[in-house]
Amino acid sequence: MRILLVEDEELLLADLQKQFSQNGFAYDSATDGEEALFLGREHDYDLAIVDLGLPKLDGISLIQRWREEDRNFPVLILTARGMWQDKVAGLEAGGDDYVTKPFQFEEILARANALIRRSAGFASPKLRFENLQIDTGAKRAEVNGRVLELTAFEYNALEYLALRSGQVVSKTELTEHLYDQDFDRDSNVIEVFIARLRKKIDPESSLKPISTLRGRGYRFELSAQQES
Known part of the structure; x- marks a missing residue:
C-alpha cells in the first residue's frame, strides 16, 4: 500500500517513515500543506496521514481542498491539540479518523x-474468499487452513x-502502490512475482485466483x- 505522510516535525516524520516501511x-512525504496538496492531486494514495498543525496550509484546509477536488482516499488525522473542537473540525472537513499525540x-x-480495509468495503481484518483467507492484521494468508509461505x-x-x-489493476498501479519510487517499472519483476504467487495459492490450478488481462493488468x- 502507498500512503502519504504529512508531518512537519522531522523526527516524528522520520520515525513514521521507518515504521511504515x-x-x-x-x-x-510532505512537510507542509502546499506540498501535500500537490501530491494528493497527483497520486491516488491508499491513505493519507495528516498533521493538523502544518505550515503554509493547515491540515484542516488541506483536507477540505482534497475533498472539494474529489480526492477520496481515507485520511487519518494526527493532532497534538487537546480541544475536542479541533478533532470535530478535522472530521467535518473530511477526515476519517484521528489520533492524538503522543501515540x-x-x-x-x-x-x-x-481505514484502508473499510475504504475497500471490508469491515473485518480477516478477508475470506472461497478457500482463501487473508488476515490483514497478522499479514498472513491461508488456503484450506494451510498457511502460505509468502514473501513480503x-x-x-x-x-x-x-x-x-x-477490478482490473494495471501493472503500473500495482508497482506504484507496492514499491518505492526508484523501482524499475520496465522490468518483468511484477510478472515473476505474480506467477510465483499464483503457484503458492493455487498449486493444482483449481482456484485460478488471479487472471492476467493482456495489455490491461x-x-x-x-x-x-x-x-456469518
Whole structure:
C-alpha cells in the first residue's frame, strides 16, 4: 500500500517513515500543506496521514481542498491539540479518523489498516474468499487452513489485489502502490512475482485466483465471503 505522510516535525516524520516501511508500506512525504496538496492531486494514495498543525496550509484546509477536488482516499488525522473542537473540525472537513499525540505506532498502524480495509468495503481484518483467507492484521494468508509461505512483496500484492476483487489493476498501479519510487517499472519483476504467487495459492490450478488481462493488468477473481 502507498500512503502519504504529512508531518512537519522531522523526527516524528522520520520515525513514521521507518515504521511504515518496516511494515511493508511504500510512502511519499510532505512537510507542509502546499506540498501535500500537490501530491494528493497527483497520486491516488491508499491513505493519507495528516498533521493538523502544518505550515503554509493547515491540515484542516488541506483536507477540505482534497475533498472539494474529489480526492477520496481515507485520511487519518494526527493532532497534538487537546480541544475536542479541533478533532470535530478535522472530521467535518473530511477526515476519517484521528489520533492524538503522543501515540504508540501500533495504534497508528491498526487505524491505518482499518481505514484502508473499510475504504475497500471490508469491515473485518480477516478477508475470506472461497478457500482463501487473508488476515490483514497478522499479514498472513491461508488456503484450506494451510498457511502460505509468502514473501513480503507477495503478501502485499495479494492483499492489494484482494481488496480490489473483480477490478482490473494495471501493472503500473500495482508497482506504484507496492514499491518505492526508484523501482524499475520496465522490468518483468511484477510478472515473476505474480506467477510465483499464483503457484503458492493455487498449486493444482483449481482456484485460478488471479487472471492476467493482456495489455490491461491483473484481476483477483475469487468472490468475497460474508461473515456469518
